[in-house]
Amino acid sequence: MDPAQRFKINKEIVYREEDDGAFLFDPDSGNLKYLNPTGKETFLMLEEEGNVGKAINHMHREHPDVDQVQIRKDMEIFLEQLKENGFIFPEHGE
Amino acid sequence: MPTKEPTFELSSLYIYQTDSCNLRCSHCWISPKFSQSKQNDLPLDSLKRTVTEAKPLGLQSVKITGGEPLLYSELPSFLSFLDAEGLTVYIETNGTLMDRDIINHFKSSNVKQVSVSVDAASEKIHDEIRGVKGSLNRTLEGLRLLSKAGVSSQIIMTLQQKNRNEIPGVIRLSNELGAGSLKINHLIPTGRGKKAFARGDNLGLEELIGLCRLVKEKYPRRENLEIIFDLPLAFRSIDAIKRGGTRDCRILNILGILANGDFSICGIGQTIPELRMGNIHHDSVSSVWNKHPILKELRQSLPSKLEGICQDCIFKFQCLGACRANAYALSGGFYTPYFLCQKLFDAGQFPSSRRIKRVVEP
Numbered sequence: 214m215d216p217a218q219r220f221k222i223n224k225e226i227v228y229r230e231e232d233d234g235a236f237l238f239d240p241d242s243g244n245l246k247y248l249n250p251t252g253k254e255t256f257l258m259l260e261e262e263g264n265v266g267k268a269i270n271h272m273h274r275e276h277p278d279v280d281q282v283q284i285r286k287d288m289e290i291f292l293e294q295l296k297e298n299g300f301i302f303p304e305h306g307e
Numbered sequence: 308m309p310t311k312e313p314t315f316e317l318s319s320l321y322i323y324q325t326d327s328c329n330l331r332c333s334h335c336w337i338s339p340k341f342s343q344s345k346q347n348d349l350p351l352d353s354l355k356r357t358v359t360e361a362k363p364l365g366l367q368s369v370k371i372t373g374g375e376p377l378l379y380s381e382l383p384s385f386l387s388f389l390d391a392e393g394l395t396v397y398i399e400t401n402g403t404l405m406d407r408d409i410i411n412h413f414k415s416s417n418v419k420q421v422s423v424s425v426d427a428a429s430e431k432i433h434d435e436i437r438g439v440k441g442s443l444n445r446t447l448e449g450l451r452l453l454s455k456a457g458v459s460s461q462i463i464m465t466l467q468q469k470n471r472n473e474i475p476g477v478i479r480l481s482n483e484l485g486a487g488s489l490k491i492n493h494l495i496p497t498g499r500g501k502k503a504f505a506r507g508d509n510l511g512l513e514e515l516i517g518l519c520r521l522v523k524e525k526y527p528r529r530e531n532l533e534i535i536f537d538l539p540l541a542f543r544s545i546d547a548i549k550r551g552g553t554r555d556c557r558i559l560n561i562l563g564i565l566a567n568g569d570f571s572i573c574g575i576g577q578t579i580p581e582l583r584m585g586n587i588h589h590d591s592v593s594s595v596w597n598k599h600p601i602l603k604e605l606r607q608s609l610p611s612k613l614e615g616i617c618q619d620c621i622f623k624f625q626c627l628g629a630c631r632a633n634a635y636a637l638s639g640g641f642y643t644p645y646f647l648c649q650k651l652f653d654a655g656q657f658p659s660s661r662r663i664k665r666v667v668e669p
Contacts, residue, residue: 227621229660233545236621240663243610243624247545 214289216266219304220259226300228256237300244298251276255291259301265292315606316365317596318560320358323372323574324349324379326566330401331438332424334465334508336633337577338498339374346374348566349587351381355388357564357587364596365560368395368419372574374566377404386416395419399463403442405449410456422461422490423450428476432469447480454485461488466518467508474522481532488533491522493647497636498578512650516542523547539629539648540622541661558631559606562596570595572605575632582635605631605641615644616652619662 227238235253237246248256254275258268265288272284295301327342328335358369369389376382377400389396396416402423413421425446427433433443453460462481464470474491481489493515496504503509510518519536523544526534535551536543543551556573563571569583570576570590576583584599596602609631610623617628628634629645637646644652651657659666 227663229621229662231545231658231660236660238621238663245621245625247549 214265214285214292216264216269218265219263220265220292220295220301221263221304222260223300223302237295237298239299242299244300246294246298246300252291255288256295259292263304315559315602317361317562317592318365318557319368319370319562320361320366321370321372321561321563321573322349322354323374323563323565323577324354324376324382324385325374326577327378328373328375328401329378329403329439330375330442332401332499333436333438334467334494334500334503336495336498336500337374337574339577342378344378345380346378346566347380349379349381349564349568351384351388353568353587354381354385354564357592358389358392358394360592361562361596362392364593366394368397370397370399372399375404376400377409383409383412383416386412386418390416398422400424401437401442402446402449402453403439404445405452407452407456410449410452410458413453413458414456418458420459420461420487421453422463423453424465425450425462425477425480426464426467427470427473428480429473432473436465436467436469447484450484450486460484460486461490462486463490463492465492465494466510466515467494467503468510469508471510471514471518474518478526478532478534486532488535490535490537492537495630495633496646497575497633501636512647512654512656515647516651516656539645540626541616541620541648541651541657555626556630558627559609562592570599572601573632575636579632579636582632608642612642613644614642615649616657616662617644617648619664620648621661621663 225239225241227240229236234250235248237248255268258271262268269285269288273281325346325348326339327346328339329343331341376398386396396418397420398418399422423446426436430443434440450460462477464477478489494500494503494509519538522534522536540548558572561573563573563576564587565571565576568587570585571583584601585595609627613623613628617623631641634643634645635641
């Protein structure tokens, strides 16, 4: 995973926050994804920074007790799921 | 990228093998005729042929329901056949006719789950709702035998005014009887349920939501008993959605077969004849599944034509408007919003986090 990779959030999607997580919903495809509190935090960070590396650094700072390699792996899986659902797009293609 | 044509597998058949029942439940949405004698409404050969024809359409499971399915005299043979076909079988019964013989058939035929109705731990209340004295004791006896045989069971309770205080008792019974889950349903205003609503037997929206919260708080998830409060997705907590998923009625992937052989979208054809779509005695299941205008319309129009709050709900692609049979029974159309969700919206309580339109909170 390239930490410099930037992502755009699909502008058509609906993001709805709840106390214990959030939902992402695409009104066109009907795709729906529940984000747990960590996923919610990551998504918001990605939306703000648009950059994978910055989002990973943020997670490192916020969760110093979690293994860094694990954070990277989890981030990779998470981003893949968001891409598959059409919630985010890589800015310069792949 | 080319758009993939959506396909609709017939993943499950709901078979209403008899239109008779040995109980007279005040809330039944099917309204079967009362009978205590064994029935043979659906010829076994026709049923077997239909199941065999349905397999290439994607058939994976069969739900055997009713009427009371244990009144169907060919049930043991049919179960053996379904097992040999490798299909997953679910049974819904009032449990009063379960004896060692039939339970042995359940076990030897690898029935996945037997769902049994228990509306109260109080004999008086259960029997009053079920319309036949002694029914609770017979049901509990059947459940004990089921548990002893190691067959997986689910208890189903339909909430109404009469049994609104019975949830703790039914949870206790479910635990004692080793049930894997307890499903708490709300009353549906179709069949006899229509009269039950007219009598005011149903619980109000506030009360349903309150009981749902109470159950969640008082009975946190235990390893051995899953409690499923069966309300539309919009009502459910994130935790309940995570555990139970986001799909309930799979209206686009099921087909009902009524006791006279008629196909329908589910059991609703029993009370609404216009929702019948051919008959197993003279129509092939594939022609009905692939060509019937009702099914084609539903596939093209759900969820896009849903109305009211259902159109604005983020769960609409999964929920598909909860029970469309109920919507049809109430309005004569498939697309009116689910009555409970619309009530919730009209009362200003539909969660803004579950609406597509952004709502600015005051």
